[in-house]
Amino acid sequence: MRITFLAPHIKIAGGIRAILTYADLLAKRNHEVTVIVPIANFFKRLVGNFFKNKPRWFKNFAAQIRWVPDYSEKFIPNGDVVVATAWQTAEPVASYGPAKGRKFYLIQHYESLYHGVPEKADKSYRLPLHKIVISSWLKNIMKEKFGAESDLIVTPVDFKLFHYAEGIRREDPVRILLLDHSAKWKGTAEGAEAFNLVRKEFPDIKLILFGVRRRITGISHDEYFYNPKQENLAKIYSSCHVYLCPSEYEGLGMPSMEAMACGCALVTYDNGGSRDYAMDGKTAFVARHGSFDDLVNKLKMAVGNAALREEIANNGYEFIKTNFSWEKAVEKMENIFSKNA
Numbered sequence: 001m002r003i004t005f006l007a008p009h010i011k012i013a014g015g016i017r018a019i020l021t022y023a024d025l026l027a028k029r030n031h032e033v034t035v036i037v038p039i040a041n042f043f044k045r046l047v048g049n050f051f052k053n054k055p056r057w058f059k060n061f062a063a064q065i066r067w068v069p070d071y072s073e074k075f076i077p078n079g080d081v082v083v084a085t086a087w088q089t090a091e092p093v094a095s096y097g098p099a100k101g102r103k104f105y106l107i108q109h110y111e112s113l114y115h116g117v118p119e120k121a122d123k124s125y126r127l128p129l130h131k132i133v134i135s136s137w138l139k140n141i142m143k144e145k146f147g148a149e150s151d152l153i154v155t156p157v158d159f160k161l162f163h164y165a166e167g168i169r170r171e172d173p174v175r176i177l178l179l180d181h182s183a184k185w186k187g188t189a190e191g192a193e194a195f196n197l198v199r200k201e202f203p204d205i206k207l208i209l210f211g212v213r214r215r216i217t218g219i220s221h222d223e224y225f226y227n228p229k230q231e232n233l234a235k236i237y238s239s240c241h242v243y244l245c246p247s248e249y250e251g252l253g254m255p256s257m258e259a260m261a262c263g264c265a266l267v268t269y270d271n272g273g274s275r276d277y278a279m280d281g282k283t284a285f286v287a288r289h290g291s292f293d294d295l296v297n298k299l300k301m302a303v304g305n306a307a308l309r310e311e312i313a314n315n316g317y318e319f320i321k322t323n324f325s326w327e328k329a330v331e332k333m334e335n336i337f338s339k340n341a
Contacts, residue, residue, distance in 0.1 A: 002032045002079035006089035010055045014254035015108040018155045019085050025330040027062035034064045081337045087111045090124035105129035109251030135252045137272035154276050156324035157261045164263040165238035173204040174303050177240035180211030187246030192219045194296045202303050237262030242302050247271050265313040267299050283316040
C-alpha cells in the first residue's frame with residue numbers, strides 16, 4: 001500500500017514517536033510510506049527534501065519525509081491510505097479527493113482539552129474519517145461525545161529501547177522520577193509538591209527530573225537530565241524506584257509505560273489513558289482523579305513499603321510486556337487499512 005501520514009512536526013514527543021514508529025514499521029513491511037511535515041522556511045524545506053532529511057533522534061527511519069509549506073492537496077502524494085494524526089491535519093485530510101487514498105484519523109489525545117481551539121478540535125472528531133484511537137478512554141469519548149465508532153490500538157513500548165538496565169539502581173535511597181514539563185496539565189509542580197510532603201516523613205528520598213522543554217527548571221530537585229539521548233532513557237528510568245505521573249489527563253501516557261518497562265513502580269492519577277495498564281494495587285498505585293491528597297498517600301505507600309513497591313513494579317512490567325507489542329500493533333493497523341479498501 002501507498003500510505004501517507006500527516007504529522008504536525010517531528011520534534012521528539014511521545015505522540016510523534018508513535019506516528020514515526022508506525023511509519024517506520026509499515027515501510028519495513030514493504031509499504032510505500034511518506035510522512036508529510038509542514039515547514040514555513042523555504043530554504044529549510046528545500047534542503048530537507050534535497051538531502052532527504054529524517055529525524056536525527058529516530059535511528060534508521062525507513063519511511064520518507066516530505067517537507068511541505070502546508071497541507072494543501074497539491075503537496076500530498078497519491079496513495080491508498082492517508083492518515084490525519086492531529087486535529088489541525090484532520091480537516092485537510094477530509095477535504096482531499098479520492099486519489100489521495102482512504103481517509104483515517106489516528107487520535108492520540110482528546111485534544112480539545114489542551115491543544116489548540118477546543119471548538120476546532122471537537123469539529124475534527126465529527127469529520128467522516130475512519131478513527132483509530134490509542135486508549136479505551138479515547139474510544140469511549142469518541143462514542144459518547146461524538147457518536148463515532150473507532151478501532152482501538154494501544155500504543156506499545158519499544159522494549160529494545162526501554163528495558164531494565166542491570167546494576168544501576170541501588171536499594172537506598174528511594175528515587176522518584178518526574179517528567180519536567182512546562183504545560184500545567186502535566187502536573188510537574190503538583191508532583192513536586194507531593195514529593196516534598198512525602199519527604200517530610202521519608203527525608204532520604206530523592207527527586208529526579210528529566211525533560212526536553214526547558215534547560216533550566218524552577219522545580220527543586222536532586223538530579224535533572226535535560227534532553228537526554230534516547231539510548232540513555234532506559235538507564236535514567238532504571239536508576240529510579242518510582243515513576244510519578246501527576247498529569248490531569250493523558251491520551252495514554254507513554255512515559256508511564258516506558259518507566260514500567262524499566263522496572264519502576266508507577267504512581268499515577270486516574271488520568272483516563274492510564275486505565276489500559278494501571279490497575280490500582282495490581283500494576284500501579286492509582287490515585288483518584290484530581291485528588292491531590294490521594295496522590296500523596298499513594299506516593300507515600302510506594303515509598304514506605306518496599307515489598308509492595310517491588311510487587312507492583314513486577315506486575316506492571318509483566319502486564320505491558322504480555323499485552324502490548326509493536327508487532328501486533330502494526331499488524332492490526334495494516335489490517336484496518338486493508339479491510340477498508
